Amino acid sequence: MAPSKIIVHPCHEHPLQVVCFRKYPMDDHIWDEREDIRKCHGCLLLLQGETYGYCCRQGCEYGLHEKCATLIEHPQVHHPLHPQHPLNLHFDIIPNHKTKFQCSFCRKTKESDFYYHCSSCDFYLDIVCLTGFMSYPKLLSKYEICHSPHVQCEGVYFPLRRNHRLSPYIGKTNHYCHGCGLENTKDTPIFKCTACSFCLHVQCSQVPDETQHHHFHPQHKLILNLNHNPSGVELRCYGCRNRIRDSFFLQCSDSSACPDFILDLECFFLKPNMIPNRHHHPLVHFEHIYHNDVICLVCNTPCKEDSFRCVPCNYNIHPQCIPLPSIVDYDDHIHPLTLTPSFIAKDGHYYCDICETSRDPDHGVYLCKECSFVAHFLCALGNDNQFMFEASSSQNLEDGSNISQGEIKGREDNSDSVKSNMFGQLRREIEKLEKVVEGIIHNKRHGIQLTEKLKELDERRANTERILRQVKQNFSDY
Numbered sequence: 001m002a003p004s005k006i007i008v009h010p011c012h013e014h015p016l017q018v019v020c021f022r023k024y025p026m027d028d029h030i031w032d033e034r035e036d037i038r039k040c041h042g043c044l045l046l047l048q049g050e051t052y053g054y055c056c057r058q059g060c061e062y063g064l065h066e067k068c069a070t071l072i073e074h075p076q077v078h079h080p081l082h083p084q085h086p087l088n089l090h091f092d093i094i095p096n097h098k099t100k101f102q103c104s105f106c107r108k109t110k111e112s113d114f115y116y117h118c119s120s121c122d123f124y125l126d127i128v129c130l131t132g133f134m135s136y137p138k139l140l141s142k143y144e145i146c147h148s149p150h151v152q153c154e155g156v157y158f159p160l161r162r163n164h165r166l167s168p169y170i171g172k173t174n175h176y177c178h179g180c181g182l183e184n185t186k187d188t189p190i191f192k193c194t195a196c197s198f199c200l201h202v203q204c205s206q207v208p209d210e211t212q213h214h215h216f217h218p219q220h221k222l223i224l225n226l227n228h229n230p231s232g233v234e235l236r237c238y239g240c241r242n243r244i245r246d247s248f249f250l251q252c253s254d255s256s257a258c259p260d261f262i263l264d265l266e267c268f269f270l271k272p273n274m275i276p277n278r279h280h281h282p283l284v285h286f287e288h289i290y291h292n293d294v295i296c297l298v299c300n301t302p303c304k305e306d307s308f309r310c311v312p313c314n315y316n317i318h319p320q321c322i323p324l325p326s327i328v329d330y331d332d333h334i335h336p337l338t339l340t341p342s343f344i345a346k347d348g349h350y351y352c353d354i355c356e357t358s359r360d361p362d363h364g365v366y367l368c369k370e371c372s373f374v375a376h377f378l379c380a381l382g383n384d385n386q387f388m389f390e391a392s393s394s395q396n397l398e399d400g401s402n403i404s405q406g407e408i409k410g411r412e413d414n415s416d417s418v419k420s421n422m423f424g425q426l427r428r429e430i431e432k433l434e435k436v437v438e439g440i441i442h443n444k445r446h447g448i449q450l451t452e453k454l455k456e457l458d459e460r461r462a463n464t465e466r467i468l469r470q471v472k473q474n475f476s477d478y
Helices: 066-073 127-135 137-143 148-154 158-163 377-381 405-410 415-445 451-475
Strands: 016-020 052-056 063-065 087-091 099-102 109-112 114-118 123-125 166-169 190-193 222-225 249-252 262-264 274-276 284-288 305-310 315-317 337-340 365-367 394-396
Touching: 016 063, 052 066, 063 066, 066 087, 066 127, 099 114, 109 114, 114 127, 127 137, 127 166, 137 166, 365 377, 415 451
Parallel strands: none
Antiparallel strands: 016 052, 052 063, 087 114, 099 109, 114 123, 166 190, 222 249, 249 262, 274 394, 284 305, 305 315, 337 365
16 A cells, blocks of 8 residues: 655654655656665665655655654554563654664664664664664574573473573564464564464563552452463453453462452553543553443443443443533423433333433433433433533543542533543544554455455444544534
8 A cells, every 4th residue: 555645744844755766656656766865864774675755845855764754653662672661762853953872782873863762771772673683683692581481381391491582573473472362463573482483572571470469450469371271161351351262361369369350461551541530540441342241330331342441340431421420400300310320110111201212221311319200311411412511520641640539520620621532532443444444455455355354344434423423413512
């Protein structure tokens, strides 16, 4: 797929236009035939030979490879050359300003706009070595690690364990990560065993044997389990409720008190990122929950996609339910209506008293505690959409945030934060839709069946349209 024809990059003050460096021009992109091809300001290599690159439209001597231009989409990476800490992308936004540094891997001194850096260890990694470290096989032995769970899991005889070391690797592999069970992509640096097919994502290689005070299970210590399941019973992650097959997981050290508490590695790495107004703990965002037993505390329906959880308390909520006020006043009813997760009428009739259509008795409603007047959420809220102004319902947590619970509760309602919450949900859904489209294009090119991807496309499109309708309805009066 061809890159965008024109981009705006934070490292250069002018727009950059795509340049096709091929023997013959492709499509309607610019064909660059100059002999003295400029260097990429990211990796410092020649732009010549790449399929696509970017050059300044205003004639400045500024150019980027396509891969270097898209590095801003990866501001932080986990790399096998420095597995103990993530590396952060640094780029200079001051025109004609380059940083001089020594790459901690190849030891060459560079002067570039781009590099990755760990401030805790003062570790520098240039853009070439970021993915090109396999070109230095003699240097890689220094970065090999002995992963004790691997040799224990494989039952390797002690004298042979030195041959089963994990080495930094990038490239095609037919094996999934043995830690989390997810796919290894050819462009992602990982650890791979020098003697067998065992491989791990960098983050997965750093999971400790024991973890104290994990926010999903602070009361007990968690023990790393190497997929040892002698009973053969079905194992499900306590966080996302996905089945665990052929991958590592963490389980509670007190099996008698918490026999069912198990975490897969994906959930182990999740961090709290939102503070609600109805709960005293921060919540964690889950893109997908794989079982129907996680129920929203507001509407009493399953949380399946794009939901927030406090796992220790089993507090679960949909993002669209977060702004709903606990009590509302409806113009045509004398008493206030209270948010209620479900209501079963004594007469067995289940209708909304406002729109007079049927309702599900197991779903959330607004209920009058004085006379059992009951209404759908949207019917009770009416055209004014009062819930849009209860903005203290959520607060995103940025890295390093020191916002206290008292400060959150003490803030006034602000509709802007609710808008941000809804548009954030829409943005995430569009990103998921884009991934599905990319998957369809990939399958089409490689002759892979499209049935499942097309079905997923319909589901994502329906979700996106649902959110758009909600946005239009909620902001139509602004």
